[in-house]
Amino acid sequence: MTIIEMFGQSAILSLLGMGIVFSFLIILIISVTLVAKLVKAMKWDDDVTAPKAAYVSGAPTANASASGAAAVTAAITAAVSEHRKNNA
Numbered sequence: 001m002t003i004i005e006m007f008g009q010s011a012i013l014s015l016l017g018m019g020i021v022f023s024f025l026i027i028l029i030i031s032v033t034l035v036a037k038l039v040k041a042m043k044w045d046d047d048v049t050a051p052k053a054a055y056v057s058g059a060p061t062a063n064a065s066a067s068g069a070a071a072v073t074a075a076i077t078a079a080v081s082e083h084r085k086n087n088a
Helices: 003-041 062-086
Strands: none
Touching: none
């Protein structure tokens, strides 16, 4: 087997390998797209949407952000006091 034949065989194997990987990636993209359409069609993505009461046209209202900040502050305060109580 000459060097030219070995180069030809290596080129064929390289192209075959790249073709298999490319085909797999195309099948993967099609599968993910179909699953995304299925999830949207079955409305299984409802829990990802933002609550409608807290937002008006994509921007939070003053009351929603103030009550959200108060809730976050209360949660942090409770967590810190619980941590201090358990680790004192």
